[in-house]
Every structure is written in structure tokens, then in C-alpha cells.
Amino acid sequence: MVHNLFQNEAALFIIIAIMVLSSISYMLAKRGKKLALRRLKAVDFLDECVGRAAEMGGKIHVTTGGYGSLYSEYAPQILAGISAMNYVVSKAAALDVPIIVTTCQPEVYSLCDALVSSIYKVKGKPENYKPEMVRFLSGSQFAYSSAVLGILHREKVVSNIIIGMFAAESLLIGWAGKLIGALQIGGTANTAQLPFFAVTCDELLIGEDIYALGAFLSGDVLQQSGIASEDLVKLALIAIIIVSSILKSLGVI
Amino acid sequence: MSYAERFLRRDGPLLVMIVVAIISMLPFFVISPVLDAVSTTIQKWAVALVGVTFIIGIINLTQVHLTTLRRRIRGQWPFSIVLIILLYTTLIAGFVYKPIYNQIFQYVYTPINGAVYAMLAFFIFSATYRALGIKSVGSFLFTLLVFIFSMRNCPFIAALIPQLEPVYYWVLKIPVAGANRGMIVAASIGLILYAFRMFIGKERAQLGMAGEV
Numbered sequence: 386m387v388h389n390l391f392q393n394e395a396a397l398f399i400i401i402a403i404m405v406l407s408s409i410s411y412m413l414a415k416r417g418k419k420l421a422l423r424r425l426k427a428v429d430f431l432d433e434c435v436g437r438a439a440e441m442g443g444k445i446h447v448t449t450g451g452y453g454s455l456y457s458e459y460a461p462q463i464l465a466g467i468s469a470m471n472y473v474v475s476k477a478a479a480l481d482v483p484i485i486v487t488t489c490q491p492e493v494y495s496l497c498d499a500l501v502s503s504i505y506k507v508k509g510k511p512e513n514y515k516p517e518m519v520r521f522l523s524g525s526q527f528a529y530s531s532a533v534l535g536i537l538h539r540e541k542v543v544s545n546i547i548i549g550m551f552a553a554e555s556l557l558i559g560w561a562g563k564l565i566g567a568l569q570i571g572g573t574a575n576t577a578q579l580p581f582f583a584v585t586c587d588e589l590l591i592g593e594d595i596y597a598l599g600a601f602l603s604g605d606v607l608q609q610s611g612i613a614s615e616d617l618v619k620l621a622l623i624a625i626i627i628v629s630s631i632l633k634s635l636g637v638i
Numbered sequence: 639m640s641y642a643e644r645f646l647r648r649d650g651p652l653l654v655m656i657v658v659a660i661i662s663m664l665p666f667f668v669i670s671p672v673l674d675a676v677s678t679t680i681q682k683w684a685v686a687l688v689g690v691t692f693i694i695g696i697i698n699l700t701q702v703h704l705t706t707l708r709r710r711i712r713g714q715w716p717f718s719i720v721l722i723i724l725l726y727t728t729l730i731a732g733f734v735y736k737p738i739y740n741q742i743f744q745y746v747y748t749p750i751n752g753a754v755y756a757m758l759a760f761f762i763f764s765a766t767y768r769a770l771g772i773k774s775v776g777s778f779l780f781t782l783l784v785f786i787f788s789m790r791n792c793p794f795i796a797a798l799i800p801q802l803e804p805v806y807y808w809v810l811k812i813p814v815a816g817a818n819r820g821m822i823v824a825a826s827i828g829l830i831l832y833a834f835r836m837f838i839g840k841e842r843a844q845l846g847m848a849g850e851v
Binding site for chain 1: 666667668669681684687688691692694695696698699701702705713717747750754755757758761762765766768818821822823824826827828829830831832833834835836840841844846
């Protein structure tokens, strides 16, 4: 009876297991017991990007992706990019550094525009917010990337934050940033595009790093304890894979 | 902030997000035609909402380029004129006379799109050149693999050195597939936790709310 009610039980089990582990680590962190946490260099690098733009009097360009939409399977990557954008814009607003947020998806534009204007209000500088800070460039992947290329070359961009969902435009944007000598950080969970970010960006976020970035940036011990539990799950999975491989090779399973 | 204001600004959108996310996710695990129908309806709403946001996007595009024109920003305003003329010509043609719209799409948009895509070939060549500098053991292995893969894809060399074929397939099937799957598994675990942080209201940027990340 129960069997007829559910499907994909294994996936459901893994999701519940991860959430339970995460909840346990949250509770442990609340009681003051911190789990060992790895360091994400990108956190300091984002501050460096903002700092350099402030020193040089240039602009920061932030993009959350040139592909996919918020109702597709790529949405989490775009949302992770928005989390990073939230942090960068907050820092830039505090230091009065001009920013340009570009989007390829109209729904992401609406979201980013609301977020950026709300950040400036929270920082007590609503007059510094300008509608042209957040720009919807095009719904088409290559039209978007060529518009970004134009912005990077024409508008004195000093730092280029490329975190989100990217496809073929990753190299176009990354390379254009490299040509103008911008400080660049790239990140995506699309493994096919990571090599392009690796050769064009100064700092790289690989796969799940883009999801973990939000927790690291928040500085919230509770959120960071979740990342520690994630690492534990990964270690457990590695152990399972190694043991299974040995057992399979020996013909036990 | 009063409770009503807090609910409207923060808790309400969060609640809507959680309910919609659960309803959209449940059909993946629970077999129920009712849930399937509700989830499909929600997805249709999402598509309709995106359609509306396209109008907002066009307004923003016009606003940004009109500002560029008004301020006569050097090196930018001529492009803004071209963009505004082309944007509204295409838009009006799409509503009024479809054949012109199709011609713009076929003879202007498609070739330009293809041209930008073709630029990638030069960019890839340049990026590969940059990546091939041997500075460490890792970069040496990388360069070696690039060499093997490039040679294997060259029919003349592949015919001359048939031993490259098994090496190519071994690299592709074992280390490359293994590393790729590892990254996908790790990303999936990270994604589950990211969703969990959203559900408990720790990640709020996706609701357009400033404050903690």
C-alpha cells in the first residue's frame, strides 16, 4: 500500500538524511559546539573585489547567469548567484562603489531590482539607488553576452563577479573581463563551463561552493554549521563509494 | 515593525515560497494525480508571471537607454539609438505584420547570433593557449591530456598512432567521468542544504529582501 504511494524513495531518504544531519548540526551550533569548517577563499576575494573598485574609482559588474530561467532546473544556480550579488551590493553600497547588475532573464531582473533598491534603503542611502544599476539586457544568451562585453569595455569595470548559471557565454564574459584587466571571480555548477572560468578568473567556485557561499558570507554560525554537516555527508559518501568499489572488485556484492 | 507589516514584508512571502516549493516537489516522491495537476498549474502560473516580467524588462531596457541618450554619454548614445529603434521596430512588427518580424529574425537576429557564437572558437583557442603553461604537476597533466585529446581528434594522427584511441577512452570513461560525477553529487548535496536554508528562512535574497545573506 505504502509502496504504491511513494516513488523515488532512495532520493527522498537521502534528502531527509541530509536535512536531519543539518538540523542536528544547527542544534549543536546553538549549544555552542562548532563543527570544523573548511575555508572558502572566495569570501575574502569578494571583499577584495569591492575594495579594489573603491580604490580605483571603478564599477563592479555582477551577473547571475546568462542562461536558464527561474522556472527551470537551473534556478538554484541563479538564486545562488543572487545570494552572492546581495553580499557584493551590500558592501558596495556601504562604500559608495557604483555597481552594474545585468540579467538575462526578465524575472531575475525584477528580483534583482527589488533586492538592490531594498539594500540601498537598508543602508540608509536610498538616493544612491539608480534604476540603471540593474539592467535587463536580453532574453537571448548571445545577445546578452555581447551586451555584457560592451558594458565591460565601455563602463570602466574594475571587478567582475560571474556567479550563477552559465553556458557557452561563460568564456565570452570571462575573457572580456580578462582583457580589460578586471578582478574576476567565477562560479557555476555547470561542470562543462568550469574550465573556462578556471583560465579566465582569478578565483573559482566549483559546483557546490556556489551554494555554500551564501552561508559563508552570512557569517552566521548556525548556517555555517550546516556546511560542516554537508562535508560530513560527503565524507560518508566517499567512504561508501570506496568500500563498495573494493567489495565489488572482490566479488562480494 | 508591526506584526502585520512583518508578515506582509517577510513571513508572508516566505510562507508562500515554502508552500509552493513543497507542492511542486511532492509529485516527485508521492504518486497522486491531484498533486500532479496542482503542481502543473503552479508551473503554468510561473510561465505566465515570467511573461509579465518581460514587459518590465522592456521598460527597464528603454529607461536605461533613454537615460544614456538624455545624458549623451560618450561612446554609448549612438548604440542606444540603434537599440531603441530596433527594439520597437521588432516589437511593432511582431504585433502588426508578422512577415517583417520573421525576416528580421531570420536575416538579422540569426546571423548576428551565429557570429557571436562563432567568436567562441577564437576565445577557446586563446584560453587554451593560456592554460597550457606548464608550471606545476597539475598543469603538466592537463597539458598532456589536451595533447592526447587533440591528437586523437585529428584523423591523420589517430590513424598513425592507433594506441591513442584506448588512452582517450580510458581517460574519458574513468578519471573524467569519475571527477564529473563527484562534482555533480557534491553539488546536489550542496543544493539540498541550500534549499533547506531557504525553507528555514535563512536565505532570503531570492525573495528580494536585503539584510543577512
